[in-house]
Amino acid sequence: MLNIETELHRCNRCGRCMSDCPVYLEETQESMTARGRLSLVEAYIQGKICLTHRFKHILSKCLLCGACSDACVAGVSVHEIIQWARTEITRKQKIRPLKQLLLQKFLEQDTFISQLLRQGLRINRQLHHLSKMPCPPKTTFMDNTSSFIPESQGGLRVGYFVGCIANHFFPHIGQATIHILKDGGCTIYVPRGQGCCGLPFFNAGDLGKACSLAMRNMDAMLKQDVDYVIVSCAACSSYLKDYKKLFGSDPKAQAFSSKVRDISEFLANELSYARRLKDKPFPAEAQTLRVTYHDPCHLKKRQKIFEEPRNLIQAIQGIDFVEMNAPDRCCGHGGSFHLEHYKLSLGILKHKMDDIKETGAQVVVTGCMGCLLQLKEGVNSEGLNTKVLHIAQLIDQYKGEPS
Ligand code: SF4
Ligand code: SF4
Structure with missing residues (x-):
């Protein structure tokens, strides 16, 4: 557990991380x-300031992207301090009633969450006429997927954690993940007891609900005695790995978190899938595909996973891989940040879109559902022909027929 006061004292206010903060670069305050x-959080702890609207507003205007923590020469975990302060605010004041109600409904899952996401999207569209976010399809991933997909080759037993956005917005990404796992010889469980990973609650500072959702997911997965828990959203995989922090030394949480693998990490390291990709017969159209890659903050900064997705993409023969400028610069989505600070979010996205355009890539690949939503919105708003694909989609499309 982070000692907040010790961590705060480690910041010497040198300012070297300023140029890495996407919010500061837009607002320059x-x-x-x-x-x-951090100065504000310290002043709050010392009782010099109270929970003013301005203080809460400043804390809410953080993507929790971790770019500052990554850049910090003193190793200060800035995003964890900001997260802690948000939890403190929630503990003292409780979440705003409407936000609390909406978040609470995540617990009821399935039918309600579809409606919530759809309504949320419509409200977002009405509030922001320029919004070009995709509409969720009629049926979810869970509606169309068996809870058990056997494999006779005796491969690894994996549980697939779908996540809310893939389940409701991008069921085809879930299907692509299943195809690849099957191709890799895995026996796949898709436990019905799973639900929201709990990150929205955690980020809002509601630890009680975050813990109850985490417990539900752990129970659902561990019941199947799987070797690994596979996750195709970087935000979810990063957070599922952090369940062990949420529950301290609880052995169940330790066991669960140790099994969690992001899909690109699992394919590259456990299945040696890059080698398989190199040996696969590829469709002719792959020869001309120029591809670039956006590093999700939750994958590169939180999990230090950045070589694996590149190795996989570059293993697909005929793909002309080109790095964009600052591939790990935050896209500006940040979950509810995108809704709460919409203009700022789009301002941050603009830099990412400029970097993507400069590559001349036909496809931009990423591994986080929030980034996908944001990049798709950017591509639609700018009227570009660039395709935005999840890494599982790219691999599924170009991996050739199962061997
Ligand atoms: S976590 Fe990201 S948005 Fe928040 S202060 Fe650090 S760099 Fe800025
Ligand atoms: S967080 Fe680190 S890099 Fe940023 S001002 Fe503090 S000590 Fe300097």
Whole structure:
């Protein structure tokens, strides 16, 4: 568990992380720098300031992307301090009633969440006329997928954690993940007891609900005695690995988190899938595909996974891989940040879109559902022909027929 006061004292206010903060780069106010936010948190702990609207607003204007923590020469975990402060606010004041109600409904899952996401999207569209976010399909991934997909080759037993956005917005990405896991010889469980990973609650500072959702997911997966829990959203995989922090030394949480693998990590390291891809026969159209890759913050900064997706993409013969400028610059989605600070979110996205355009890539690949939503919105808003694909989609499309 992080000792907040010790961590705060480690920040020497040098300001070297300023140029890495996507919010500061847009707003250029000292209060939006990491040191500015940390000074406020310290003043709050010392009783010099109270929970003013301005203080809460400054804390909410953080993507929790971790770019500052990554850049910090003193190793200060800035995003964890900001997260802690948000939890403190929730503990003292409780979440705003409407936000609390909406988040609470995540617990009821399935039918309600579809409606919630659809309504949320419609409201977002009405509020922001420029919004070009995709509409969720009529049926979910869970509606159309068996809870058990056997494999006779005696391969690894994996549980697939779908996540809310893949389940409701991108069921085809879930299907692509299943195809690849099958191709890799895995026996696949898709436990029905799973639901939201709980990250929206955690980010909002509601630890009680975050823990109850985490417990439900752990029970659903561990019941199947799987070797690994596979996740195709970087935000979810990063957070599922953090369940062990949420529950301290609880052995169940330790066991669960140790089994979690992001899909690109699992394919590259456990299945040696890059080698398989190199040996596969490929469709002719793959020869001309120029591809670039956006590093999700939750994958590169939180999990240090960045070589694996590149190795997989580059293993697909005929793909002309080109790095964009600053591939790990945050796209500006940040979950509810996108809705709460819409204009700012789009301002941050603009830089990412400029970097993508400069590559001349036909396809931009990523591994986080929030990034996918954001990049698709960017591509649609700018009227580009660039395709935005999840890494599982790219691999599924170009892996050739099962061997
Ligand atoms: S976590 Fe990201 S948005 Fe928040 S202060 Fe750090 S760099 Fe800025
Ligand atoms: S968080 Fe680190 S890099 Fe940023 S101001 Fe503090 S010590 Fe400097």
